Amino acid sequence: MTTAGIIANPISGKDIRRLVAHGSVFDNQEKVRIVRRLLMGMEVAGIQRVLYMPDEYHMVPRALRGCRAKVETQPAAIRIYGDQTDSTRAGSWMADQDVGCIVVLGGDGTCRAVAKGSARVPMLPISTGTNNVFPYMMEATVAGLAAGLIASGRVSHSEGTFTPCQLEVLRQDKVVDIALVDAAVYNERFIAARAIWEMEKVSQIFLTRARPDAIGLSAVGGQLHTIEPGEPRGLHLRLGPGGRSLMAPIAPGLIAAVSISEEAFMAPGVPVPVTTSGCVLALDGEREVEVRQGDSVAVQLSTQGPLVVDVGRTMAAARDRRLL
């Protein structure tokens, strides 16, 4: 039975960046509507069964009540805590069930959480978060079609997916966490409200990708270079006075002045030390790792990021072979 997964994060798009910036608002009902369109596309593309992350809002069951998609559904057999570990455990459970593709509704942080649990299952990320560099801002009907084409194998992984780079956080030389887009050394002692927005507190930035039209920290690197997701190189920036000054949109509606004192490309597998102690490491825009005095922490680029569906290539392959 052709099976796909849906992980719709009910807590994405609701963090403090609605207060300190002008982050978009995705209420859960909008996510339900996105899931409906997704299901319609999945059904047409041949998905028969959908496994989903359960949540308090019952997004997938609500979506089914309002559309005609005829797919069998089953909630993931995981305990829900209402935090990002739900997405990681749901991804891991779905990988164990051999789903052919997982569609993720969330922002960069949600995609990172899912990747931690299911890196080898093709992920199709749809943006419903805040700083959205990793997920696509796209129509869910098309995402559903593409997910179905990949999950059913009618479009192969080699035709319709790619493996981007990711960042690995090393503590005492052991990988303790990952980031898909950016890692930042933030001069705060606590994780607290998670998001980062005060650039004067950022001393180092690590990037897997950079584009001049990006949002978030990736936009800072994007003012210097373009690095595409599949390229086996990253960018390390050290912030401080005396270097190049630029302006970058570091959050929705928030454009900040940044001074780059040092820049260097990152090669895969070469750790770059975090040179501040008593700070936190923000991963994909959220404070995650507390770095205490005496900790030895570094960040390295890895070419083994999560498998991601390239919607354009997938749909083109379907067109070329008249699959739809």
Next chain:
Amino acid sequence: MSITNEQMIQMFTTMNKIRQFETRVQEFFADGRIPGFVHLYIGEEAIATGACATLRKEDCITSTHRGHGHLIAKGGDLKLMMAEIFGKKTGYCKGKGGSMHIAAVELGILGANGIVGGGGPIANGAALAFQYRGQDNVAVCFFGDGAANQGTTQEAMNLASAWSLPVVFVNENNGYGISCPTSKSMAITDIADRAAAYDMPGVVVDGNDVLAVYEAVSEAVRRAREGEGPSLIECKTYRWRGHFEGDACVYRDENEVQSWVERDPIRKLEEKLQEQGILSPEKSREIRDALAKELEAAVAFAEESPLPSVDELEEDVYA
């Protein structure tokens, strides 16, 4: 988030003060020594503490019937609070208000409130006065998930936004309105989602993380002071005790309670402060011991204070 070690230790102290006070009130109620009802704040200490730590003395708060924590965090005197709960003449309301009506206008505490959703219009009134006088003070309206469904709360949020009032609506979503789970009383799960309807920012924070609450409310207070209008902060939390003391809690199971006890906001903060070398175990013990003494003094004060006399029955009645 600019916060000093001293401020963090102060927040740890306030949370413990609330916990000790509420635990003592719980014991007194069980012994039948307190008249009326009490609604305890145990498990939710991080919200009042984090929110009030962002305020000045001249800022105002409106509270709920679960109000002891808010009052303590805003500077309420334990002696006067305990005396009021005992119904004594020396209490904040001369013993005539009890737990659900404690007010101390001189501290900006515009009252606990027996009316569910009663605080919003009062907070708006205070905020309108600040705005009218050209002061940069703010009003914080604490309200529960039950109050979130009351017309008064929705009307208050609408008007606060329409008039760009300096109000911060701090929702304490503990999952239950009395015995009714929010899944049965609301079509949505995140009260913050409603903010968009009033064109104000709405955010969700972990209500058991005092630093997360502090950081979010700080930003909302900054906006309000700078004339940018109201905000809605939804703090996800849980009350360890029943809706009121004596509530048999048949509507929830012990595993659920236990899962939240494991997320104890005080222990969470204590661990963080100890990891960072900000608070030693000895200092933590000292703080708790000092609070216990302060509480004993408050209890003695309440016990030794007289009850109001019958002659005073009609005094201070204004409505």
